[in-house]
Amino acid sequence: MIIVGEKINSSRKSIAQALEKRDVEFIGTVAREQAEAGALYIDVNAGTYVNEEVDYLCWLVEVVQSAVDLPLCLDSPNPKALSEAIKRHKGEPMINSISLEKDRFPSLLPVVTSQPCKVVALCMAQTSMPRTVEERVSVGSELISKLTDEGIPIENIYVDPLVQPVAVDIAMGLAALGAVQKIMNDFPGVNTICGLSNISFGLPERHLINRNFLALGMAYGLSAAILDPTDTKLMATLLAVEMLLGRDEYCQSFIKAYQEGRIAEG
Amino acid sequence: MGNFTALNEAVIKGDVQTAVAETQKALDASQEVRGIIDNGLIAAMDEVGERFSKGQLFVPQMLRSAKTMQACMNLLKPHLQEGETTTKGIVVIGTVKGDLHDIGKNLVSMMLEGAGFEIEDLGVDVAPEEFARKVREVNADILGMSALLSITMPAMAETVKVLRNSGIRDTLKVMIGGAPVTEKYAQEIQADSYAPDAASAVVEAKKLLGIS
Numbered sequence: 001m002i003i004v005g006e007k008i009n010s011s012r013k014s015i016a017q018a019l020e021k022r023d024v025e026f027i028g029t030v031a032r033e034q035a036e037a038g039a040l041y042i043d044v045n046a047g048t049y050v051n052e053e054v055d056y057l058c059w060l061v062e063v064v065q066s067a068v069d070l071p072l073c074l075d076s077p078n079p080k081a082l083s084e085a086i087k088r089h090k091g092e093p094m095i096n097s098i099s100l101e102k103d104r105f106p107s108l109l110p111v112v113t114s115q116p117c118k119v120v121a122l123c124m125a126q127t128s129m130p131r132t133v134e135e136r137v138s139v140g141s142e143l144i145s146k147l148t149d150e151g152i153p154i155e156n157i158y159v160d161p162l163v164q165p166v167a168v169d170i171a172m173g174l175a176a177l178g179a180v181q182k183i184m185n186d187f188p189g190v191n192t193i194c195g196l197s198n199i200s201f202g203l204p205e206r207h208l209i210n211r212n213f214l215a216l217g218m219a220y221g222l223s224a225a226i227l228d229p230t231d232t233k234l235m236a237t238l239l240a241v242e243m244l245l246g247r248d249e250y251c252q253s254f255i256k257a258y259q260e261g262r263i264a265e266g
Numbered sequence: 267m268g269n270f271t272a273l274n275e276a277v278i279k280g281d282v283q284t285a286v287a288e289t290q291k292a293l294d295a296s297q298e299v300r301g302i303i304d305n306g307l308i309a310a311m312d313e314v315g316e317r318f319s320k321g322q323l324f325v326p327q328m329l330r331s332a333k334t335m336q337a338c339m340n341l342l343k344p345h346l347q348e349g350e351t352t353t354k355g356i357v358v359i360g361t362v363k364g365d366l367h368d369i370g371k372n373l374v375s376m377m378l379e380g381a382g383f384e385i386e387d388l389g390v391d392v393a394p395e396e397f398a399r400k401v402r403e404v405n406a407d408i409l410g411m412s413a414l415l416s417i418t419m420p421a422m423a424e425t426v427k428v429l430r431n432s433g434i435r436d437t438l439k440v441m442i443g444g445a446p447v448t449e450k451y452a453q454e455i456q457a458d459s460y461a462p463d464a465a466s467a468v469v470e471a472k473k474l475l476g477i478s
Contacts, residue, residue, distance in 0.1 A: 011446065047416040048446045078417045103364060127391065129366055167325035168369055201369075202325025 002224035005034030028067035037229035045075035099124035136179035167202030184221035277310035280330030311380035355407035360388035362421035367414035
């Protein structure tokens with residue numbers, strides 16, 4: 001399971017404050033704690049700033065990569081912010097995200113082909129949000145074929161099924177899960193990724209819902225997730241599920257985590 | 267004035283059958299349609315909004331109540347007098363140009379409708395000119411705009427500008443919302459109000475129009 005640490009996002013108050021104060025130490029600490037908790041990518045998002053996003057995102061790239069030796073997930077719908085941030089990034093970043101939306105695809109394509117990178121392909125159609133499994137798979141397939149046509153290796157594509165809240169439509173859990181399964185089956189080598197928190201919008205006990213959704217996602221073939229790796233209950237769920245799905249030989253990772261006191265019970 | 271406790275409770279619970287039956291009962295008893303709407307339905311939705319704000323009720327329950335109210339309204343509408351309006355105000359609403367996210371916008375629409383506003387929902391990817399045209403056409407009291415992306419938020423500012431240039435900015439109130447949108451941004455673009463969620467959108471809309 002590829003873990004993308006989600007905590008450096010300007011929609012969180014403490015991050016917004018750190019950005020405005022250019023607090024190198026605080027951002028560095030949040031990056032390090034996620035790396036230590038098992039993140040393979042650190043997501044950076046300054047999307048709440050309309051005017052300063054480009055500057056903030058570039059600053060985050062430099063600050064985070066001087067704190068941890070990991071690639072970043074550059075998280076923005078803004079081609080300008082992404083193309084500036086990618087220039088400052090060391091190694092192969094993950095670009096989050098491109099979609100089929102009418103302006104977004106052509107404006108982001110040059111960014112994701114400008115240098116080797118992983119690409120999150122969000123199942124958002126040209127003019128509407130997908131509802132069903134079929135609509136998601138159709139958008140996902142089209143994105144995969146367009147991106148591979150541009151020379152992006154299929155392994156570098158991370159299809160995001162677009163998770164929508166079950167509070168608004170009870171079918172949305174299975175719509176995302178079913179899309180993950182079908183895409184993983186139809187396109188060997190491709191990755192799938194999603195955030196967890198959209199699923200629980202509008203409901204109580206969101207963490208409980210999110211970690212169960214992660215478990216289901218993994219069972220349906222999800223290969224990466226954007227989450228908070230410092231959430232010990234969530235990470236314990238992840239370890240247990242990896243083991244239950246036969247991916248943890250001799251149950252060693254699970255047992256090791258237990259022995260190191262990293263498994264939070266209940 | 268009749269007693270609407272049973273109807274109130276049915277709407278709050280989202281029990282369509284009971285709510286529709288209670289509405290029919292009130293009609294059969296020759297209650298005033300207006301009174302049924304205000305005291306039976308809108309009063310219940312106000313309570314739903316309040317409980318939602320306090321974290322006692324959640325989005326699916328809110329949706330269920332709104333659907334229940336709609337079923338009752340469908341029963342009542344044919345009984346309204348010709349030309350009789352029950353609306354608290356006309357709200358034009360939509361997701362701004364370049365943005366396809368509609369979940370939050372739909373929740374806001376539903377709650378405003380539940381509170382007795384008339385909604386003109388333009389859907390998603392709505393151009394500034396389209397907002398302005400509709401505002402003029404229906405003589406709207408409030409324009410509600412939603413955006414979920416930092417790159418589409420400037421379309422809100424653009425729309426305010428278009429309203430101003432068309433000379434209709436001062437005839438209505440502008441309310442904005444969406445995940446990346448903040449109170450500060452609302453002030454920056456000279457919107458009149460910012461609402462962080464569907465229940466507060468109702469509170470804000472009433473405040474804007476001076477309705478208690």
